[in-house]
Amino acid sequence: MVKGARSYNAALERLYRYVREQEKRPSKVRNMVLAQVCQLAQPFTAEQLSKACEQDRISVGTVYNALNLFIDAGIVRAITRQRGKAATEYELITGSASRFLMICKKCGRTVELSDKAIARLIKERKYSNFNIQHFSLFVYGECKICRRKAISIQMRSRSSIE
Numbered sequence: 601m602v603k604g605a606r607s608y609n610a611a612l613e614r615l616y617r618y619v620r621e622q623e624k625r626p627s628k629v630r631n632m633v634l635a636q637v638c639q640l641a642q643p644f645t646a647e648q649l650s651k652a653c654e655q656d657r658i659s660v661g662t663v664y665n666a667l668n669l670f671i672d673a674g675i676v677r678a679i680t681r682q683r684g685k686a687a688t689e690y691e692l693i694t695g696s697a698s699r700f701l702m703i704c705k706k707c708g709r710t711v712e713l714s715d716k717a718i719a720r721l722i723k724e725r726k727y728s729n730f731n732i733q734h735f736s737l738f739v740y741g742e743c744k745i746c747r748r749k750a751i752s753i754q755m756r757s758r759s760s761i762e
């Protein structure tokens with residue numbers, strides 16, 4: 601099986617459904633961009649995607665339009681990791697569209713959590729003018745490894761004073 605083939609079929613199905621709902625025209629080129637999204641290592645930048653699409657002679661503008669449509673369709677999500685990182689990263693949504701991520705502000709390490717209590721809380725929440733379909737929750741902080749490093753630096757500087 602081609603790498604990413606299974607996720608491609610699922611993503612393509614989601615794309616077809618979205619295109620039908622939005623009464624947009626299906627596009628072969630858009631499907632080719634989606635195939636590239638599924639082949640790329642995740643997460644990826646828009647630049648990496650347009651580079652991958654170069655071999656199919658797909659223009660950068662077309663790639664960006666397709667990427668925005670994939671986001672609207674819930675196929676791809678934009679993720680923000682580290683501050684000061686030049687490009688936004690994107691990733692293919694597989695499985696449940698809802699996500700709970702803990703992101704270390706120091707090293708960018710990302711841990712995906714499954715917290716059923718929080719997921720239930722959000723899903724069961726009713727808003728009069730909004731219908732929740734899925735959610736992304738990003739929690740920023742300091743990971744265990746960075747925390748440990750910070751503590752050992754503190755201890756080292758303390759012992760050098762003494």
Ligand SMILES: [Zn+2]
Nearest residue numbers: 704707743746
């Ligand atoms: Zn860290």
